[in-house]
Amino acid sequence: MTGEEQIQTGYSTLTPAQKQALSTWIDTHFTLDTARAPPPLYVNINAEGGKQLILSDQSRWEVDPKDQALTSAWISSFPVKIVANAGSKDYPYLLINLLSQEKVRVRPTPSTQKSP
Numbered sequence: 001m002t003g004e005e006q007i008q009t010g011y012s013t014l015t016p017a018q019k020q021a022l023s024t025w026i027d028t029h030f031t032l033d034t035a036r037a038p039p040p041l042y043v044n045i046n047a048e049g050g051k052q053l054i055l056s057d058q059s060r061w062e063v064d065p066k067d068q069a070l071t072s073a074w075i076s077s078f079p080v081k082i083v084a085n086a087g088s089k090d091y092p093y094l095l096i097n098l099l100s101q102e103k104v105r106v107r108p109t110p111s112t113q114k115s116p
Contacts, residue, residue: 064105
């Protein structure tokens with residue numbers, strides 16, 4: 001908490017005993033929920049010359065043929081993010097290489113059907 005925040009909240013006027021009591025109360029009644037954050041996704045396997053990408057969660061993604069020249073040069077493992085691609089019905093997701101910021105159109109393979 002910054003000095004300004006301590007003044008705004010009244011924390012700066014508390015005695016050491018009151019600060020300790022407040023800290024204990026917060027620790028007792030609140031917990032930091034770190035389990036909510038999903039683990040980061042990585043490309044584990046670049047299969048068939050960039051035609052298919054298998055991610056760290058074991059999901060399989062088919063790459064749009066127009067983007068396979070790009071993905072064929074990708075060397076795994078690197079972090080990725082999957083977002084919706086409203087511009088395509090055939091490849092409704094974009095897979096973003098978080099190192100290079102390159103984006104490719106993808107769709108889940110029938111065996112996976114896993115969406116973000």
